[in-house]
Amino acid sequence: MTTPSTLTIRIAVPSDLPALTTIYNQAILSHQTADTLPFEVSQRQAWFDAHLDPQFPLYTALLDNQIVGYGTLSKYRGGRPALKYVVETSYYLHQSYQGKGIGTQLLQFLLAKAKELGFKNAYALLLDKNVSSVGLLKKLGFQQWGHLPNIAEIDGEICGQFIFGKPL
Numbered sequence: 461m462t463t464p465s466t467l468t469i470r471i472a473v474p475s476d477l478p479a480l481t482t483i484y485n486q487a488i489l490s491h492q493t494a495d496t497l498p499f500e501v502s503q504r505q506a507w508f509d510a511h512l513d514p515q516f517p518l519y520t521a522l523l524d525n526q527i528v529g530y531g532t533l534s535k536y537r538g539g540r541p542a543l544k545y546v547v548e549t550s551y552y553l554h555q556s557y558q559g560k561g562i563g564t565q566l567l568q569f570l571l572a573k574a575k576e577l578g579f580k581n582a583y584a585l586l587l588d589k590n591v592s593s594v595g596l597l598k599k600l601g602f603q604q605w606g607h608l609p610n611i612a613e614i615d616g617e618i619c620g621q622f623i624f625g626k627p628l
Contacts, residue, residue: 465523467562469569472518472530477501477508479527480520486555491614492590494621510534515577516547521566529553529562531570536583545580563596571600575628583625587612597624 472480478501485498511518511532521529531551537543549570553563574582586593588607606623613619 467528467565468522468525469519469531469566470522472508472511472520474508476520476527476530477504480504480508480518480530480552483527483529483552483554487552490555491617492587492593494587494612494614496614517573519566519569519573521553521562523557523562527554528557529566531566533570533574533577533579545578547574547577547579547582549574549582549584558592563592564599567596567600571626571628579628581625581627583623586622586624587614588620588622589617594622594624600626602626 481499481501481504484493484495484504487493488495488498508518510516511534516533516535519531520527521531529552531549534548534550536546536548549567551563551566551570553566571582582602583605584593584597584602586597588594588609602624603626604622605625607620608623609620610618611620
C-alpha cells in the first residue's frame with residue numbers, strides 16, 4: 461500500500477539552489493517570466509542571498525523529499541517606509557508538477573507567512589499571458605490591481621504585465 465505524498469515547505473538552504481535555478485530556467489524557456497536567458501547557478505547566488513533576510517524569505521517546496529517548487533516574499537520598493545507593509549509573492553513549480561494543486565498550497569503558505577510577518581497587503585506581478593497563474597491568483601482572492609499593456613517582448617511576442625493583489 462502506498463501512502464499519499466505530502467507537500468513539505470521549508471526555508472531554502474544553499475544546497476537547494478541548483479534545483480531552484482532549474483525550475484526558474486524552465487519558466488524562462490516557457491516564456492512565463494520576463495527574463496529571457498537561462499541562468500547559471502552562480503548567477504542566482506545574489507538572489508538567494510537576498511532572501512536570507514527573515515522578513516523576506518525563500519521557501520522550498522518538496523514532495524517525497526524532491527524539490528518541486530519554491531516561493532518568495534520580496535520587498536516592494538524597499539526603503540520607502542510608507543510601503544513597508546506590502547510584500548511581493550512569487551512562486552514557481554517544476555513543469556512536471558504543475559496542475560496538481562501544489563501551486564495552491566505554496567501560495568496559501570506564502571500568504572499565511574506574509575501575514576505572520578506583519579504584512580497587510582500582498583501582490584504578484586506576472587505576464588498577462590500566464591493564464592494558469594491568473595487563475596490561481598483569482599482562486600485565492602487576488603484581484604487585478606493593474607495592467608501594463610504591451611511592455612514585454614519575448615521572442616518577438618508582445619505581452620503585458622498584470623499586477624494582482626489582495627489585503628491580508
